[in-house]
Each structure stands twice: as structure tokens, then as C-alpha cells.
Amino acid sequence: MTATVDDSSSLESDVADESDIKEDTSIDDEDERMWAALSFVVILIIIGLPLWWKMTEVERSYFPYDEISNLKYENVTFPFTVCLSTIHPNLGIQMQNSLRKLFSQSNLFTVNFQLLSSPSEVQNKSIHDLEDIEKLHVDKPNFLLLLEASFSSNNNVIIGRHRTAYFKRETLPTEIYDFLQEVVLHEKILIESIRAVTHPGYTSENLDFLRKMRPHPKYDIIFTVVNPEPESIKFDWNSAIILEQFFRPLLNQLHLLSEFRIKSQWLYFVNLQQIPRKVDDHFVLHHKQVPHIITPLEKKIGSGVAKNPCINFVLYVTKCEHSPMVFVDHRNKPTSAVLSARWGAVQLINPNSSHCVEHQPLKINPNKVMKVFLSQFKTLLGLSDFSFNTNVIPSKFGKQILPWEMDGLYRMRILEQFISSRITLTSLSQLLGEISNIVITNEVGNAVLEAVITAKKTLKSLQDGLLVDALNFSTKSFIHSEFAFTHPSLLALLYFPDDQKYAVYIPLYLPVMIPVLLSLKNIYNWLKRKYRGKESKKKEE
Numbered sequence: 001m002t003a004t005v006d007d008s009s010s011l012e013s014d015v016a017d018e019s020d021i022k023e024d025t026s027i028d029d030e031d032e033r034m035w036a037a038l039s040f041v042v043i044l045i046i047i048g049l050p051l052w053w054k055m056t057e058v059e060r061s062y063f064p065y066d067e068i069s070n071l072k073y074e075n076v077t078f079p080f081t082v083c084l085s086t087i088h089p090n091l092g093i094q095m096q097n098s099l100r101k102l103f104s105q106s107n108l109f110t111v112n113f114q115l116l117s118s119p120s121e122v123q124n125k126s127i128h129d130l131e132d133i134e135k136l137h138v139d140k141p142n143f144l145l146l147l148e149a150s151f152s153s154n155n156n157v158i159i160g161r162h163r164t165a166y167f168k169r170e171t172l173p174t175e176i177y178d179f180l181q182e183v184v185l186h187e188k189i190l191i192e193s194i195r196a197v198t199h200p201g202y203t204s205e206n207l208d209f210l211r212k213m214r215p216h217p218k219y220d221i222i223f224t225v226v227n228p229e230p231e232s233i234k235f236d237w238n239s240a241i242i243l244e245q246f247f248r249p250l251l252n253q254l255h256l257l258s259e260f261r262i263k264s265q266w267l268y269f270v271n272l273q274q275i276p277r278k279v280d281d282h283f284v285l286h287h288k289q290v291p292h293i294i295t296p297l298e299k300k301i302g303s304g305v306a307k308n309p310c311i312n313f314v315l316y317v318t319k320c321e322h323s324p325m326v327f328v329d330h331r332n333k334p335t336s337a338v339l340s341a342r343w344g345a346v347q348l349i350n351p352n353s354s355h356c357v358e359h360q361p362l363k364i365n366p367n368k369v370m371k372v373f374l375s376q377f378k379t380l381l382g383l384s385d386f387s388f389n390t391n392v393i394p395s396k397f398g399k400q401i402l403p404w405e406m407d408g409l410y411r412m413r414i415l416e417q418f419i420s421s422r423i424t425l426t427s428l429s430q431l432l433g434e435i436s437n438i439v440i441t442n443e444v445g446n447a448v449l450e451a452v453i454t455a456k457k458t459l460k461s462l463q464d465g466l467l468v469d470a471l472n473f474s475t476k477s478f479i480h481s482e483f484a485f486t487h488p489s490l491l492a493l494l495y496f497p498d499d500q501k502y503a504v505y506i507p508l509y510l511p512v513m514i515p516v517l518l519s520l521k522n523i524y525n526w527l528k529r530k531y532r533g534k535e536s537k538k539k540e541e
Helices: 002-055 065-071 089-103 127-131 173-185 187-198 207-211 239-246 248-253 287-301 366-381 403-434 442-463 467-485 498-540
Strands: 078-086 109-117 143-148 157-159 164-167 218-227 259-268 277-279 282-286 310-317 325-328 337-340 344-349
Touching (some): 002 498, 065 403, 065 442, 078 089, 173 187, 218 239, 239 259, 239 366, 259 287, 282 287, 287 337, 287 344, 325 344
Parallel strands (some): 143 164, 282 325
Antiparallel strands (some): 157 164, 277 282, 337 344
């Protein structure tokens, strides 16, 4: 009987031991599962998610959205001072009041008037004598001296090489106003420049405006001599010396406007690819044939591979069989040179029998050739051709740009560069505001900030009448804005919409994250039980 009781007690103890073992095993298994789940949570959520967020974060430097937005409401206005000098004071007062009323309608110019007494040097002096009196003239940009004088001319208002215009006593205020607008200020062309920049599809009817080169900080001037028959015609021409002699003084004046680099080359055995039509004793190329001449010629010149815009001047020696040859313009007038808008010019040199048969060297007067090219170069810059304008006194300084012409050129370039910079910055601001994934590097951010600062300085300089400073600031603003807009970092790999990113990330991370997120509740309960177990053990002890 005693043995039976001992056997049953030992059996019960064995069963209790086995249950304890199973309980301990289940607890260990649960701990392993919870630790595994907890490791996934730590790796994916605590470590992986912040790391992924940081690695996919888009670099966006400071961008002045508000300042760019405020630039849209800033308009360019040019201060201009007219110093009015009349022999009779009453005439000066009447003229001033009338001109002030006429210029009050101007959108681009704020014209101020100053009345001056008539200088004693004006009495009994011709216009040419007055031009040589240096102390008489105003030597400041944005200034013009209107001087009453007596002179023999069909025009009542004329201007010379200084910032001085002369008018007769009987001149009407409307005549002076029209003269200033058409010759000095060029407000119509400036308004067309605004329209052309703000509306890319705008087409102007002004030929001078259509021919003008677009603003750029650097240009390449390529001078090309084309001799299709070098074995027959020996053309005596030294491009390097001639270009330095004629172009260099003009380019020195334009150093604030842009940087110009002169290149020269010779091409042999190159034809015009157009057959001239024989009329009487000469050959004719119609102006409609010019595009068909320039297109194949441009491939030979190589201007297409240049980094900067090119201004081409081609001196073509005609073939002996086609000499003499001329161009015919739209008015059927013969000319030896033709101008192509925003490209350059082609000028013909015709050899005669002594050059073709006797093979004597072909020598020409460089003054005649370069005078045409210089006039065409000024037209490409945006200067009007005053060679046939009787309102302008012919200057003995024909190669150079006159001071009042330079002022007009500066105003046009300031206006174009400021508006171009403003439009570029506005477009960039809208793009970066709409697409948040575009990278804004420090280089782009600094360039944009510098463009905005120099644009504001442009307006401030114009208000202070500092035309040269305004030109320098507008050039810097234009360069910085173009640099920022065309920066390659704006096309980084993160440049695509958010919905496309989600389409990539969700199939990749969602199947992994759902079990991890669901296990958070079990982990919480497990940790809670662990904590309670430790607390109960401490109480038992």
C-alpha cells in the first residue's frame, strides 16, 4: 500500500516537471519570436526609415521667391535731362512747358528740363565752329543740350558728334519732340524690344530692330575671305592688320557692352551655290537668293561650332566668268554688299581682265570695304544708320560711335538684359515652386540670389542717373540668371513627380512593413508581461 502511494506521487511530480519544461520552452520560443520581431522593427523603422528619408532628401538651397515675385512689378524708366538754352528767355520757358507736356505721355522716360542762358560763344558762330568748342557741350550720359543757333539747313533740328542738338528759333516744340524720339531716345524701338522679349512670337515691322543681334555677353566676329579661283586671282589682302586698324577702335568703345573676339580665315575653291543672272554687261544676284547663299556658306565658315553667337563678314571674290557681279535689293537697286539679319554680311569684290588674264595682284582700298562692314556692324548692334539722315551732322570720326549713340545703345541693352533676367528668374521660380523634387544646389541658389540683387541695383542706378553702372549690373543679372536656369543640376534623377515615386516604393516596402507594423502590438504586450514578471519576482524576494 505504501509503494502505491509513492508511485503515484512520483508520477505526479514527473508530470509537473514536464509541464514546467513545456512552459519554459514556450516562453523561450515566444522570446525568440519577439526579439526577432523587435529586431525587424529596429532595422526597418528606427534605422531604415530615417536613413531612407535622409538619402532621398532633395537638396534645396535658399531661393528668394518673394523677391523674384516683387521684380514683376518693377518697370524700367530712364531719367533724361534736357538742358535748354535759348537766346530769348521767353522762348525757353514756352519751349520747356510744351516739351514737358509732350513727354508726360512717355512710358519709359522721365524727362527733366533745365533752362540755361545762351552762351556768348553761340553768337556769330557756325555749327562746325560750335562743335569744336569742347567746354560748350555736356559730357554726361542721359544729358542733352538743346541749343538755339542760326544755321543753314533744310532741317530745323540737327545734332552733331556731342550730346548737343541745335535748333532754329522758329522750330516748333513738336518738331523737337519728334527729333528726340526718333534720333536720340528711340522709344518706339525700346518698346518693341520689350514686346519681343516678353512675347517670343512678336513680329516687328522695324527693319533696324529685326536685324539687331540678341543680347549676349560674348560675341565672335568671324571675317572670311572667299577666293573660288586662287590659281587665277591673286588677292592682296592682310586681314589681321586691316581688322585691327578698322575694328579695334570701335570694339574698344563697346567693351562695357560685350566681349568681342575677332577671327579671320581664308576659304578657297568655295562657290556661292547660286547662278547669277546676266543683265546687260554685268551679273545679278537677287536678294531672295541670299538665304540660299548663306546656308551652304555657313557650313564652310564653321560658325556653327562656336560657343558664342557669331557675327560673320564675308568678302567674296567673284569668279572671272561672273565678273562684275552685284546684288539687287527689294527696291531693285544694285549694291555690292548685302546684310543678313542677326547673321552678318556678304560683300562682293569684282576682278577685271588684268587680274583674271594677266594675273596681276588684286588690290583694293580697305577704306571702301571696311566702311561698308563697319556700317553693317553698327546695324547688327542696333544702331540706326544716320549716313543719309540730314538731321545728323556728318562726323569726321566715322569709325567710332558717337556719345549720344552710345547712350542709346546702353539703354537698349539695359532694358533687354533686365527684362530677360526678370522673365528667366520668374520662370525658374514657378518651376521650382511647382516641382518640389528639383534640386537647388548652393551654386544655383547663389546665382539666383546674385541675379536678384544686381537686378535691383540696376533699377537703383537708373534712378540715380548712373547709366554705365546700370549696364554693368544688368549684365551681371543677365549672366547669373541664365547660368542658374541652364544649370545641369536642375535635371537630377529626383526630377520626377511624387506619384511615380510612390509607384516604386509601395510595392517594394508595403509587403515587408505590414507584418512589422502588425507585430508592434504583440511586442508591446510581451514587453508589458516581461515588466510585470520582473516586478512580481522582486516582490517575492
